[in-house]
Amino acid sequence: MSRYADEEIVDSWRANAGPWCEAVREGRIESRELITNSAIIDAVLERSPNCALDAGCGEGWLVRALEQQGVTALGIDAIPELVELASAEGVGKFRVLSYEDLSADDFEQRFDAVVCNFSLIGKESVSRLFAEVSALLTEGGALIVQTLHPIVVCGDREYVDGWRDGSWEGIGGDFSAPAPWYFRTVESWESLYLSNGYSACEIVEPFSTQNKRPASLIMIGEK
Template structure:
């Protein structure tokens, strides 16, 4: 959230918003908050919770669904789990950002997410380790190295603006990776 607030946006698009917690948390910090998720039940829950506009759309359809809308910040908070769908989504991001807009991605830190498996791109088994028993049947997800994340941004006409590695205070290990990018035509 701090990475988003540091950009002082007036409009925010939360991609993969789930039940809308980030939109609710940003209420009062931006005048326009929009959440998008592919799961209708989560969007229904987000709408019932108040604040913001919410739409059901798959990543591949977001640029079409929001073709007439622009945002200061687009956020993907632990929501980029696929391969091709993420590539299509990131390629569309420059078209939905206002001039001076940014993309903020928070994802699993590659150093920790890799575990004991080889440090290379590829599909991994899902896990809800650390979550309540309500979470079951974790879907597979696509692991990317740091180099691959940056290459994907570049292929999507986005340039890395800032990189953050928040860490767990008790272990001093990376908790996540935050990539802040901007369209390359603005550099």
């Protein structure tokens, strides 16, 4: 049995909310600044949504970026401090809400897109989110997920689902114990989409021109 659990992820992010906000707002995560931020924005805008839900919104940068493009956006996150920091910017709406508590009954509206940008790192919580999100989408709406590319981050380890140690390496700042994360193969990600009633999962691989490898994996499944 693994020593890790989804609760440890929440504990780590609660402890590191401030340093994470600083890292994002100071542009210290190079891959995001050069590639993946624009990649997820483009993936959302290509579907021409009127409204979007950012699940696991962190300090709110994506909500603000979508609002600037004319998309009404709501951000949710389990960490109160991150929601407070996001709300303080004055653009977009934010709520404290965990994946475990996510329910369509808690929303007055439905969304043309639900976006999870590097925010699905747990096990049971992610499975539950996939099961609940369909009821939050408009007809033809999409669940859009950007994550670490499984083939790239697997390295020399076995290419099988399982918990992995986390790391803040390369970000800098006053971080404490990193959150563990649950590794999924590409096939496992696709299975989450198909088993929850989405159409065939569209795959996008934002590409780094520096090292000639995918910078991330973007998956899009339509209701």
